[in-house]
Amino acid sequence: MGLEYVFVHLKYTIPPAVALTLLYRPLLTKMDIYKLGFLISVAVISTLPWDSYLIRKNIWSYPSHVIVGQTFFKIPVEEIFFFIVQTYNTSLFYLILSKPTYQPVLLTAVRGDGHPNGVLNPEWRNYRVAGQLVLVGIIGWGWCMVLSAGRATYAGLIIIWAVPFLVFLWTLAYQFIISLPLSNTLAPIMLPTVYLWMVDTLALQRGTWVINPGTKMGVHLWDGLEIEEALFFLLTNVVIVFGQIAFDSALSILSAFPDLFPDSPPLPSPAFLMRASLMPASRFDENQIAGLREAVQRLEKKSRSFYVASSAFQSQIRTDLILLYSFCRVADDLVDDARNPTEARTWIARLQEFLERAYDGNSEQAATSNFIRTTFPKETQAALIQVPIKKLSRQPLEDLLRGFEMDMCFCQDKDGPILVESDLDIYAHRVAGTVANMCLELILYDYDTHVKGEDRQRIIEAGDRMGVALQCVNIARDIAVDASMGRVYIPRSWLKKEGLSASSILHNPHRPVVEKLRSQLLKKAFALHKGAKDAIEELPVEARGPRRVAVESYMEIGRVLRREGYVVKAGRATVPKLRRLRVAWKSLRSQ
Numbered sequence: 165m166g167l168e169y170v171f172v173h174l175k176y177t178i179p180p181a182v183a184l185t186l187l188y189r190p191l192l193t194k195m196d197i198y199k200l201g202f203l204i205s206v207a208v209i210s211t212l213p214w215d216s217y218l219i220r221k222n223i224w225s226y227p228s229h230v231i232v233g234q235t236f237f238k239i240p241v242e243e244i245f246f247f248i249v250q251t252y253n254t255s256l257f258y259l260i261l262s263k264p265t266y267q268p269v270l271l272t273a274v275r276g277d278g279h280p281n282g283v284l285n286p287e288w289r290n291y292r293v294a295g296q297l298v299l300v301g302i303i304g305w306g307w308c309m310v311l312s313a314g315r316a317t318y319a320g321l322i323i324i325w326a327v328p329f330l331v332f333l334w335t336l337a338y339q340f341i342i343s344l345p346l347s348n349t350l351a352p353i354m355l356p357t358v359y360l361w362m363v364d365t366l367a368l369q370r371g372t373w374v375i376n377p378g379t380k381m382g383v384h385l386w387d388g389l390e391i392e393e394a395l396f397f398l399l400t401n402v403v404i405v406f407g408q409i410a411f412d413s414a415l416s417i418l419s420a421f422p423d424l425f426p427d428s429p430p431l432p433s434p435a436f437l438m439r440a441s442l443m444p445a446s447r448f449d450e451n452q453i454a455g456l457r458e459a460v461q462r463l464e465k466k467s468r469s470f471y472v473a474s475s476a477f478q479s480q481i482r483t484d485l486i487l488l489y490s491f492c493r494v495a496d497d498l499v500d501d502a503r504n505p506t507e508a509r510t511w512i513a514r515l516q517e518f519l520e521r522a523y524d525g526n527s528e529q530a531a532t533s534n535f536i537r538t539t540f541p542k543e544t545q546a547a548l549i550q551v552p553i554k555k556l557s558r559q560p561l562e563d564l565l566r567g568f569e570m571d572m573c574f575c576q577d578k579d580g581p582i583l584v585e586s587d588l589d590i591y592a593h594r595v596a597g598t599v600a601n602m603c604l605e606l607i608l609y610d611y612d613t614h615v616k617g618e619d620r621q622r623i624i625e626a627g628d629r630m631g632v633a634l635q636c637v638n639i640a641r642d643i644a645v646d647a648s649m650g651r652v653y654i655p656r657s658w659l660k661k662e663g664l665s666a667s668s669i670l671h672n673p674h675r676p677v678v679e680k681l682r683s684q685l686l687k688k689a690f691a692l693h694k695g696a697k698d699a700i701e702e703l704p705v706e707a708r709g710p711r712r713v714a715v716e717s718y719m720e721i722g723r724v725l726r727r728e729g730y731v732v733k734a735g736r737a738t739v740p741k742l743r744r745l746r747v748a749w750k751s752l753r754s755q
């Protein structure tokens with residue numbers, strides 16, 4: 165009995181596992197644990213018979229003085245632990261590096277000749293087949309090596325065992341494997357591979373495991389690293405990363421095409437995921453994918469805070485929040501960017517009609533889509549068609565439109581609708597409390613939580629107050645921008661106390677006393693934030709960190725505004741990128 169192999173783990177595989185776990189822990193979701201558990205089980209089950217065969221055939225061996233002696237099917241327990249820890253570490257690399265990527269937009273609808281809706285991206289079919297042919301060719305080559313029963317045997321055995329998994333995973337997820345950035349594919353493969361190559365070099369040199377000279381080629385990648393070992397670690401890491409990608413591809417299909425899978429559960433079974441993966445790409449709705457792309461671009465362009473926050477959410481809720489953002493943004497912009505008050509009112513009336521149709525149980529979805537296509541500008545249509553209306557109640561959307569109507573009052577009356585602080589509360593509730601309400605509805609729906617009755621009401625009310633807090637920060641930030649649009653959201657009663665009127669702000673929004681009013685708005689915002697933030701901890705555990713990121717990234721604008729000499733871009737105080745990332749990280753870690 166020996167502890168040599170145990171020390172390899174204690175020194176080289178467990179420390180990175182601990183470090184990666186600590187790094188990823190704030191973002192770890194039930195779905196990640198499910199994915200990890202599934203892939204580790206597959207790795208162990210599929211490797212056991214192969215490894216056992218290799219040991220029985222004496223292709224590799226473990227001297228008895230380096231292992232503790234406990235074996236399963238002749239495989240030392242340390243070796244079985246290796247399958248687990250390697251799959252775990254490489255998977256965590258992938259999870260960390262792929263987090264910023266919003267994957268559903270990488271799906272591509274593919275149709276060939278003879279499809280009733282016409283040909284679309286036919287070259288993708290060639291990519292799939294070409295990949296399959298190359299991989300099957302490699303398997304054939306591996307068989308020849310094995311059949312030669314000579315020095316290429318071990319290399320051949322590695323190939324005929326690992327590459328069939330790759331054919332399968334390529335077939336399921338070739339679109340993602342091709343389209344994901346290299347930081348999500350090549351990096352999580354190569355970083356652990358090169359590291360394991362170095363560990364393997366040490367282990368072979370120390371004789372922790374030994375390869376039979378008769379079945380290896382004797383070629384070294386570098387001094388001390390047999391080419392077979394290099395190939396083994398490379399291929400196994402490719403299988404692990406492709407396995408993760410195939411999982412994500414299925415989840416993306418589920419979140420991008422809810423109509424194809426209306427019964428999708430929050431944690432779909434492997435069979436359900438397989439059904440999604442095997443959905444032919446000819447059935448993907450390219451308009452839906454284009455709509456998602458538009459929505460993400462809109463979010464990235466218009467709100468850095470919510471864009472950063474969105475990457476902390478997992479697949480389904482991330483998609484729904486992005487679509488909700490897109491709808492709110494488009495509706496707000498239609499009204500704000502109208503050329504005159506009549507046009508703005510027309511947009512509000514049309515949005516109202518959209519709501520009536522969307523919530524009318526007798527109205528066909530196709531008829532609503534048709535109404536949108538004939539009534540709204542092209543670039544806004546997808547945002548309206550794709551808003552996850554089935555998961556949202558009607559009242560907050562109605563109230564949001566009433567909030568936009570309040571904005572219209574500035575056109576009739578220079579003093580506007582915000583006379584006293586309670587008017588500010590009503591306005592902020594309508595344009596932001598409602599948004600918080602809808603975000604919470606989506607979270608509670610997507611995580612399938614059973615928060616009901618008083619508990620649900622308490623969370624929704626806290627969300628409303630948090631929305632009002634965020635809106636106060638928004639108003640404090642935009643005093644000058646709003647004034648340029650003829651709007652003053654600071655209550656007249658506050659202005660009066662400073663001897664001012666709405667006109668004086670419109671005339672000069674940079675006068676020194678404005679800083680005092682800005683502080684007053686921020687004081688209100690932070691008081692509301694303080695009273696509401698604890699309710700975030702009552703949300704489903706995986707939504708807490710990301711929700712904190714969304715709220716805190718926005719409140720950070722308020723913190724920046726409280727400091728003297730803040731940086732202003734396009735008339736607005738901004739939070740520098742590094743600081744935004746620091747806030748996101750801190751919010752994720754605080755429990």
Ligand SMILES: CC(C)=CCC/C(C)=C/CC/C(C)=C/CC/C(C)=C/[C@@H]1[C@@H](COP(=O)(O)OP(=O)(O)O)[C@]1(C)CC/C=C(\C)CC/C=C(\C)CCC=C(C)C
Pocket residue numbers: 463466467470471473474485486488489490492493496595596597599600601603604623624626627628630631634635638642696697699700711714715
């Ligand atoms: C992570 C992610 C993708 C989140 C999306 C959130 C979302 C749907 C935001 C919609 C934003 C929007 C365009 C609304 C229209 C009305 C409006 C302008 C509201 C103001 C937003 C600020 O956006 P921006 O700075 O881009 O606005 P302007 O350039 O000035 O036009 C608001 C300040 C409202 C934002 C309010 C929220 C997102 C609510 C957040 C609070 C919660 C979810 C509640 C937290 C939970 C508890 C239990 C306390």
